[in-house]
Amino acid sequence: MTKVTALPADDQQCAWYHLSRQRQAKTGHSGTSSARWAVIGAGYTGLAAARRLAEHFPHDEVILIEAQEVGYGTAGRNAGFAIDLPHDIGAEDYIGDIEIAKTTLKLNLLGQSLLQTQVKTHGIDCHMRSSGKYQGAVETRGIAVLEAYQRGLDKLGQDYQVISEQDLPHHIGTSFYKKALFTPGTILLQPSALVKGLADSLPSNVTLYENTAITEVEYGDKVVLKHEHGQIIVDKLILANNAFGQRFGFSQIQRTMLPVFLYASMTRPLTENEQAQLGGKDFWGVIPSDPFGSTVRRTHDHRILIRNSFSFNPNGQPKPHCLKRFIQRHQQSFMNRFPMLPAVDFEYTWSGSLALSQNHKGFFGQLAPNVFGALCCNGLGITRGTVTGTLLADWLAGERSELTDFLLATSGPNKVPPEPFLSIGVNATLWWGQMKAGLES
Incomplete structure (x- = not known):
């Protein structure tokens, strides 16, 4: 018997969750059920x-288990960038090995295509736009x-546009x-609207249980x-x-994933006058040149999102x-960027x-007899x-591709030091990175 020692418990003020379509969460599981397949994490x-x-x-029932409510947890708390390009922060040109980069690009493009198909097929209202991104x-x-990064994109043969300082306000x-x-x-x-829509359009043979946190697992011919x-x-x-997967008793993924939390705030909607004072396009996203800098978005409803600051939370909770x-x-990051909007306050602040x-690197493949993971x-x-x-399910159904083979051949995440050395090292890295980011933050 493996006891699961950490469970998700996210904070309550995620703007994406509250501003997306309200839905009735599926009933939590009770009693005893049996099925061929179970997936943990919605x-x-x-x-x-x-x-x-x-x-x-x-003809098989697939049980999907979510510890919280769909759209409330990690998947609904990011900045909403579905990125196509590889971005290897360990490489000098942020592209690295060209063959790995080409395959990574194919993976990301397939991920985008799968989502676009689901959004179109099921009419999911998640304000999805192929608008590109700015890296400032x-x-x-x-x-x-x-x-x-320009040199890396040239090597990869990808389009980009250099925007000068004087042109950026436009x-x-x-x-x-x-x-x-x-x-x-x-x-x-x-992101939260997308996840909610994906959950509510699952095939009829998927049974979703929300607010059902698995606390113990028994492995064998059957998994209990x-x-x-x-x-x-x-x-x-x-x-x-993701990181909670390393709590399920498998040595190859224990002490490999770092639950690092990012923090975000979102303003109230800008008035028409404030929109005119700001200028520029009505929908855009900026990622920082420094990984510890600020991500900024202008949303479909004319709010501004600021996302920066990190903490290492080993138990996976905020x-x-x-x-x-x-x-x-x-607040300081907002005022640095938008001094023309002095009266605009944040309406929501949250972590993810x-x-x-x-x-x-991630994990993809088999963990034990009858147990698999994509983490x-x-x-x-x-x-x-x-x-x-998607590709893990294809592989389990006997379908393989070049991309599946690439993922299966990946070495997976490596081991990190034990505590207390891990927390000391990660916290020092986060502190130094945020200090070094300077005005990029």
């Missing part, structure tokens, strides 16, 4: 895996990063940035998933719950004191976790989670 990976399994095995720089060091209103690279392939969307109100007995289990502290940093690995998206959950969940 984020992008789990939703994609459950959908594809149900399509491959239309403020300081000399940030501009050097953009120049290196694009995003603010004159804060000194230079930006615009890449056209990114899709922007409302126990929770507060009952148990679910299945032939095969897929773990699609830290309320960080939420209170980082809102001040968000990333599953990061030290070597920027650790390294901050690219929208596209990477969707494509890995």
Whole structure:
């Protein structure tokens, strides 16, 4: 028997969740149920895996288990960038090995295509637009990063546009940035609305249980998933719950994923007068040249999102004191960029976790007899989670492709040091990175 020692418990003020369509959560599980398949985690990976399994095995029930409510947890808390391009922050030109980069691009493009098809087929209202993204720089060091990335994009043969300091206000209103690279392939969307829509359009042979946290697992010829109100007995289990997956008893993924939390705030809607003062396009997204800098978005309903600041939360749960502290940093970042909007306040502030690995690799494949996983998206959950969940289900149905073989051959996330050395090291890295980001934050 394996006891699951950490469960998700996200904070309550995620703007994406509250501003998206309200839905009735599916009833939590109770009693004893049996099925051929179970998937733990109803984020992008789990939703994609459950959908594809149900399509491959239309006569089998697929049970999808979510510890919280769909759209409330991690999948609904990101900045809403479905990115196409590879971005290897460990490589000098942010592209690295060209063959790996080409395959990564194919994975990301397939993830985008799968999502676009579902949104169109099921009429999911998630404000999805193929609007591209800006990568902005403020300081000399940030501009050097953009120049290196240009060289990498040239090597990969991908389109981009260099936006000068004087032209940037015509694009995003603010004159804060000194230079930006615009890449056209990114899709922007409302993440919680997307996840809710994907959950409510699952095939009829998928049974979704929300607010059902698995607390014990028994492995054997059958897998027994126990929770507060009952148990679910299945032939095969897929773990699609990112960093929480390492709590399920498998040595190859224990101490490999870092639950790092990012913090975001979103304003009230801008008035028509404030929109005119801001100028620029009415819908855009900016990512920072420095990984520790600020992500900024203007949303479909004319709000501004600021996302920055990190904390390492080993138990996978948010830290309320960080939420209170980082809102001040968000306010300063907002005023640095938008001095023309002095009366605009934040309406929501929240946190959301990333599953990061030290070597920027995820896990894909078999963990034990009857147990499989697609885990650790390294901050690219929208596209990477969707494509890995889909391809894992294809593989379990006997279908293989070049992309499946690439994922199966990946070494997976490497081990990290034990505590207390891990927390000391990660916290020092986060502190130094945020200090070094300077005006990019």
